[in-house]
Amino acid sequence: MDELQLIAERTGSVPLAESGALGSARARLMAEIARTGTENVVPLKKRRRWAWTGAGAVGLAAAITAVVTLAPIEKVGLEPTAAVADPVVVLRNAAAAALKAPGTPPKPDQFVYTKTKQPDGEREAWLSADGTRDGRIKMADGSLFPLPGCRDGRGQVYKGDQPLKGVTEPCTPSPAYRTDLPADAEAMFAYLNAHHSGETGDYNAMGKDILALANENLLPPAVRAALFGAAAKVPGLRAVDHTEDAAGRPGVGITWPLGPHDDPKVAKPVVIVFAADTFLYLGTNSTAVTASGVVDEAGQRP
Structure with missing residues (x-):
């Protein structure tokens, strides 16, 4: 041989x-x-x-x-291809990489900017850091969707992209900079179990919630590390070698088990992709995070 x-x-x-x-x-x-x-x-x-x-x-x-x-x-x-046989190791490496990333918190009046590559093109989001300012989302076709901030318990009501004069509704601020989440993997796993969008035992739904937090929210390094550490506790994880994110960047991938009602002949698991050399989060095989940062106004880019 x-x-x-x-x-x-x-x-x-x-x-x-x-x-x-x-x-x-x-x-x-x-x-x-x-x-x-x-x-x-x-x-x-x-x-x-x-x-x-x-x-x-x-x-x-x-x-x-x-x-x-x-x-x-x-x-x-x-090369980290030697590690992808164990998805837990990949996620723990991703947690360690997240913990070492810079973590300067934004100012309350700033915006968290994220650009993602999706099947239909690029999407840009400007989310209010503290949830009180009006943000926006720019879709791949160029259309803009306003994201009303919540001030004094009230938020502006829009019809399409136009505000309805004098019309507001009750609201709760949704800050893009998440300091309210646990900074410990065990506590984060418990939080995700208590708040995930699917039924009990639907780890595919939990995976989607993890992606929602990882994609367009700004998390302190310890919280982001806890997120990936909690992901490593999900049963049924599988590693995917030599995969790519939606932008074509190579990396190592992790998949969650399908939901209890998903047809394996139709449904395909989402592959969460990490850089092969640094284990930094890249996105998924359908949505890749290609740019992110903090800006002073909605519409600005880092």
């Missing part, structure tokens, strides 16, 4: 550990290389370039597998 194929087979499905002893793994690798070099000596005239004997190839593959298994990805420098 070709040794590179053997190594690929041994490492392709091995998840990365959250912590590991890289030093001892390296020592075992070097020892195996040394042993291979002494136990499998072949006369020079019979050697073939880049060839090991069977036992040596198997031993070396095992040693390399040990390094892949024990060493965290940031220490080994491997």
